[in-house]
Amino acid sequence: MSRAETRLTLASDHRVGLADSRVGYESQAYVTDSKGVIVDLGQRQPLHRLSENPPLGLPPLASPLQADEINLGRQLFFDRRLSVNETLSCAMCHIPEQGFTQNELATPVGHLGKGVRRNVPSLYNVAYKSALFLDGRETSLETQIWSPLLAVNEMANASREAVLEKIAANVDYRTQFNSIYPGGLTEESVGRALAAYQRALLSADSPFDRWYFGDQVKAEGLRQSGAVYPRLAEEGFAIFQEKGCASCHRLNEADALFTDSQFHNTGTGLRRYGRALRPPKVQLAPGVYVVPTVDAETETFTDEGRYEVTGDPADRWRYRTPSLRNVALTAPYMHDGSLATLESVMQFYANGGGEDPMQDLRISRLRLSQQEQSALVAFLRTLTSDHVNALVSDARSVAIGERSAGGQ
Numbered sequence: 001m002s003r004a005e006t007r008l009t010l011a012s013d014h015r016v017g018l019a020d021s022r023v024g025y026e027s028q029a030y031v032t033d034s035k036g037v038i039v040d041l042g043q044r045q046p047l048h049r050l051s052e053n054p055p056l057g058l059p060p061l062a063s064p065l066q067a068d069e070i071n072l073g074r075q076l077f078f079d080r081r082l083s084v085n086e087t088l089s090c091a092m093c094h095i096p097e098q099g100f101t102q103n104e105l106a107t108p109v110g111h112l113g114k115g116v117r118r119n120v121p122s123l124y125n126v127a128y129k130s131a132l133f134l135d136g137r138e139t140s141l142e143t144q145i146w147s148p149l150l151a152v153n154e155m156a157n158a159s160r161e162a163v164l165e166k167i168a169a170n171v172d173y174r175t176q177f178n179s180i181y182p183g184g185l186t187e188e189s190v191g192r193a194l195a196a197y198q199r200a201l202l203s204a205d206s207p208f209d210r211w212y213f214g215d216q217v218k219a220e221g222l223r224q225s226g227a228v229y230p231r232l233a234e235e236g237f238a239i240f241q242e243k244g245c246a247s248c249h250r251l252n253e254a255d256a257l258f259t260d261s262q263f264h265n266t267g268t269g270l271r272r273y274g275r276a277l278r279p280p281k282v283q284l285a286p287g288v289y290v291v292p293t294v295d296a297e298t299e300t301f302t303d304e305g306r307y308e309v310t311g312d313p314a315d316r317w318r319y320r321t322p323s324l325r326n327v328a329l330t331a332p333y334m335h336d337g338s339l340a341t342l343e344s345v346m347q348f349y350a351n352g353g354g355e356d357p358m359q360d361l362r363i364s365r366l367r368l369s370q371q372e373q374s375a376l377v378a379f380l381r382t383l384t385s386d387h388v389n390a391l392v393s394d395a396r397s398v399a400i401g402e403r404s405a406g407g408q
């Protein structure tokens with residue numbers, strides 16, 4: 001199948017970006033421009049076909065995905081009934097319009113306003129991640145789901161059995177599980193369905209990919225986009241390689257995930273440490289602030305990164321190298337969401353990162369002029385995939401907390 005055939009189509013009226021501008025949000029007089037609960041706005045896409053032939057710039061997937069598993073997983077991902085008090089779905093922290101992350105909070109708020117200590121990672125291209133979570137404590141998408149489903153500051157379910165009972169109470173879910181999986185509804189099959197949907201969120205074929213990897217399709221790509229690759233972005237990519245950014249945010253010959261899947265100390269951990277013992281103030285609504293209770297799992301807001309998994313002091317404040325695909329959509333940045341814009345990330349690097357004597361030397365040595373920073377940002381902005389709009393539209397093809405015919 002050619003790449004052209006697997007290209008996803010786009011529902012033309014679909015908007016990608018912030019759900020709400022939030023200008024003036026600190027005042028109680030704020031008026032929202034968001035759509036409230038979004039119901040059935042989108043257009044379903046043949047995501048399983050993308051998995052047979054991933055977009056330009058991505059490696060092949062280990063095995064293609066099944067449409068019925070993706071569809072079931074999508075429904076679960078958007079179902080608010082999966083949290084203990086039926087308010088919070090996976091998609092409310094991993095928001096499709098916001099790069100399957102959350103732009104509005106540095107760190108999210110879960111069940112009953114309890115704070116979660118880390119910035120939400122994007123789920124685009126999560127299929128390729130061998131180490132999950134920012135400290136790599138989990139390796140399988142199939143089992144990862146129990147962490148948010150059970151964490152008392154996320155979806156707060158009492159047990160795996162309680163989640164299964166909840167799903168089993170819905171006839172439509174029961175029927176789907178029985179027809180797809182020989183064992184029907186089990187811990188494993190819930191994991192497989194959610195994993196299938198998340199693996200289907202493949203997103204590349206960006207202006208950069210068409211310029212850099214697109215030897216054969218280059219001419220076609222350029223014609224379709226109606227533009228040549230921007231000069232400033234080209235400069236930015238040269239700087240990205242010269243300055244050693246690509247030694248951690250890696251590219252291969254025929255594809256790129258812009259990560260080495262390793263853990264590094266860039267100096268962000270120590271910067272946060274001073275304010276680590278107090279949870280940050282969180283704005284819940286216009287003019288309404290709360291200081292959330294501390295992370296109920298760890299009882300503090302400290303975050304020592306990879307060290308928490310390995311116990312090796314050298315791993316303190318090391319976090320997984322994030323992929324830079326679609327990075328323009330996934331603000332705020334770093335493990336704690338402490339940098340609001342790409343410009344501020346470049347400013348952070350321009351001064352050689354943080355002030356941690358233990359940080360990676362490649363970072364400490366960095367110096368970037370204003371011009372170099374602008375060029376790098378221009379390059380990073382060309383990593384936004386054309387598929388994003390279609391994936392958002394597809395995500396919204398299921399109503400939030402959908403009650404299907406025959407349901408409860």
Ligand code: HEC
Binds near residue numbers: 090116118129149
């Ligand atoms: C309260 C907000 C919240 C909810 C609800 C939530 N997540 Fe997350 N998710 C996060 C945060 C924060 C992280 C990063 C945590 C860490 O690194 O320790 C994360 C990490 C992940 C990761 C790892 C991604 C990576 O790059 O390593 C996956 C996969 C994921 N979530 C899927 C889900 C699924 C599936 C659900 C629903 C069952 C869900 N999440 C519900 C906030 C949330």
Ligand code: HEC
Binds near residue numbers: 245263
């Ligand atoms: C030593 C490895 C390393 C090098 C070199 C490096 N980075 Fe990073 N980069 C990281 C890690 C690790 C993080 C995440 C830090 C955190 O979560 O606190 C990161 C975060 C980022 C982010 C924020 C992404 C997000 O989703 O939060 C951007 C953008 C970025 N780097 C771009 C660059 C650029 C441009 C350069 C070169 C000037 C560069 N990086 C050099 C490892 C590196």
